[in-house]
Amino acid sequence: MANDSSAATRTRTGCCAVCGRTFPLGRLYRAQHLRPRLNEAIARETSGWNDSSLICSEDLTRFRRIYVERLLEEERGELSALDKEVLESFERGQSTVLGTATPFEERSTLGQRLADRVASFGGSWTFIILFVSVLVSWMAINVTGILSNNFDPYPFILLNLVLSCVAALQAPVIMMSQKRQEEKDRQRAENDYMVNLRAELEIRQLHEKIDHQMAHQWERLAELQQIQIELLEQRGKH
Incomplete structure (x- = not known):
């Protein structure tokens, strides 16, 4: 019974x-x-x-979002776009980063990818060794007179012009790559912030669910105990 x-x-x-x-x-x-x-x-x-x-x-989820939004406004001031994005994903029960973040490489243009490769090659030992080898070969050819006609005799004016052009082109390419790297770091920082904020909200909600579950269990135990007491009283009367 x-x-x-x-x-x-x-x-x-x-x-x-x-x-x-x-x-x-x-x-x-x-x-x-x-x-x-x-x-x-x-x-x-x-x-x-x-x-x-x-x-x-x-309705509790809707009011919880309103409560959390006001709580964040009190703690951090005006909510940013990231805060609102996390609150929306939290209310819908969706993943915060996977649902909003787009892979960075998918949004890059051909020129940006080329700038990354050039900057990566320009900062490697392969580039340094090849560049030094070209310089030494260039100067050796024009100093020793291996060729019948020295195309750039000392003081290597043509070589200086080539080096200046390489430096002038390499600098903006490296700056473009650094700018893209800063954008990647910013996106990673935003994703980390969104994940941490979502984890904080999830922990708060988990505490509320545990309290709710414990309260329900106490109510059921109290009701079962009351039923058992009534049964015992009935048996005592008979």
């Missing part, structure tokens, strides 16, 4: 005080089990709200 009463308790329904729809009690949260400030936020926008009122998970 106690098992039947427990099953009946689990199948009972209640009415959400916000939307007015009927749900199983397992999908409803009691006002007295919510955080005080969250409870106050719901009470300000819901008439007849009291400690015994029930709210469904959908």
Whole structure:
């Protein structure tokens, strides 16, 4: 008989005080089990709200976002676009970074990818060795007179012109690559910030769910205990 009463308790329904729809009690949260400030936020926008009122998970998620948004505004001031993006993904139950971040390489142009490769090659030992080899060969050919006609005799004016052109072209290419690297670092920092903020919100929600589950378990245990007491009293009378 106690098992039947427990099953009946689990199948009972209640009415959400916000939307007015009927749900199983397992999908409803009691006002007295919510955080005080969250409870106050719901009470300000819901008439007849009291400690015994029930709210469904959908409305609770909506009010929780409003509560978290106000909490973040108090802690950090005006919310940034990243904060609002995290709150929206948190409300929808979607992944914060995977749902919003686009792979950086997919958004780069051909010129940007070429600049990255040139800068990567220009900062390698391969480039240094090849460049030194070209310089030494250039000067050796023009000093020793291996060729019948020295195309750039000492003081190597043509070589100086070539070096100046290489430096003039290499500098902006490296700057473009550094700018893209800064953009990558900024995106990684934003993703880390969004993940940390989402983790903070998830932990807060997890605490509320645990409190809600414990409160439900205590209610069921108290009801089962009351049923057992009534059964014992009935047996004592007979």
